[in-house]
Amino acid sequence: GAGVSQTPSNKVTEKGKYVELRCDPISGHTALYWYRQSLGQGPEFLIYFQGTGAADDSGLPNDRFFAVRPEGSVSTLKIQRTERGDSAVYLCASSSRPGTGISYNEQFFGPGTRLTVL
Amino acid sequence: AQKITQTQPGMFVQEKEAVTLDCTYDTSDQSYGLFWYKQPSSGEMIFLIYQGSYDEQNATEGRYSLNFQKARKSANLVISASQLGDSAMYFCAMRSGTASKLTFGTGTRLQVTL
Numbered sequence: 001g002a003g004v005s006q007t008p009s010n011k012v013t014e015k016g017k018y019v020e021l022r023c024d025p026i027s028g029h030t031a032l033y034w035y036r037q038s039l040g041q042g043p044e045f046l047i048y049f050q051g052t053g054a055a056d057d058s059g060l061p062n063d064r065f066f067a068v069r070p071e072g073s074v075s076t077l078k079i080q081r082t083e084r085g086d087s088a089v090y091l092c093a094s095s096s097r098p099g100t101g102i103s104y105n106e107q108f109f110g111p112g113t114r115l116t117v118l
Numbered sequence: 119a120q121k122i123t124q125t126q127p128g129m130f131v132q133e134k135e136a137v138t139l140d141c142t143y144d145t146s147d148q149s150y151g152l153f154w155y156k157q158p159s160s161g162e163m164i165f166l167i168y169q170g171s172y173d174e175q176n177a178t179e180g181r182y183s184l185n186f187q188k189a190r191k192s193a194n195l196v197i198s199a200s201q202l203g204d205s206a207m208y209f210c211a212m213r214s215g216t217a218s219k220l221t222f223g224t225g226t227r228l229q230v231t232l
Contacts, residue, residue, distance in 0.1 A: 034218065042122075042209050042222030043163070089161060098218040101149060104151065104170065107220060109163035 001027070004110035006092050012116045013082055021077040021113045025094030032075050033107060035091040036068055050098050057071060062073055082117045089114050120145045120214050130229050131152035131200045138185070139195040139226045141210030150214035154184065154192040157207040166208075169193060200230045210217070 003076040035043035069075040089112040099105025121144040133136035151203040154166040185194040211220040
């Protein structure tokens with residue numbers, strides 16, 4: 001079946017602009033995660049959805065970042081007033097159920113959106 | 119807070135040889151899970167192997183095995199019979215306590231040579 005898809009694959013924008021990044025999770029997966037991967041680093045958690053609600057948004061760096069998942073499937077990460085420091089690959093992952101701690105619950109990752117802020 | 123440390127920024131291994139990628143972790147939770155992901159140049163994160171904190175046996179998945187030493191808080195990945203296609207970034211990650219998010223290390227770039 002289809003994996004996690006993300007659009008666009010690349011996004012170039014100017015400082016101060018608004019951007020939206022889209023994630024289509026695997027069909028039926030209730031849990032959805034956003035991560036940000038800066039150059040030379042591992043992915044860093046941004047936000048996690050269980051269904052339509054954000055269950056954990058502790059990784060969002062500031063109030064310029066916002067994410068929605070209105071119907072419990074597709075999610076959009078929104079960044080206002082972009083800054084050069086926002087340049088990174090934004091990864092989306094989904095899993096069939098959230099899983100915590102010890103539970104074996106694999107997160108399936110999409111190919112990412114490379115955001116470049118000029 | 120959870121922390122993953124990968125101290126090897128880069129590793130080389132000859133084709134058909136085994137290689138160990140190091141990972142140490144820090145958490146105050148008793149229940150946690152450890153994951154290894156592979157990230158080829160295409161950018162997609164590919165799940166390799168999982169170890170739960172209460173698992174008594176080391177996890178194995180084909181050519182991948184996880185050397186889990188709980189007292190040392192280490193979860194090293196062993197790749198046997200390396201192949202050219204194994205060249206990629208490898209990330210160790212952890213999920214602990216009631217959290218659902220993964221915490222990743224900085225990764226190790228593995229290069230398999232002829």
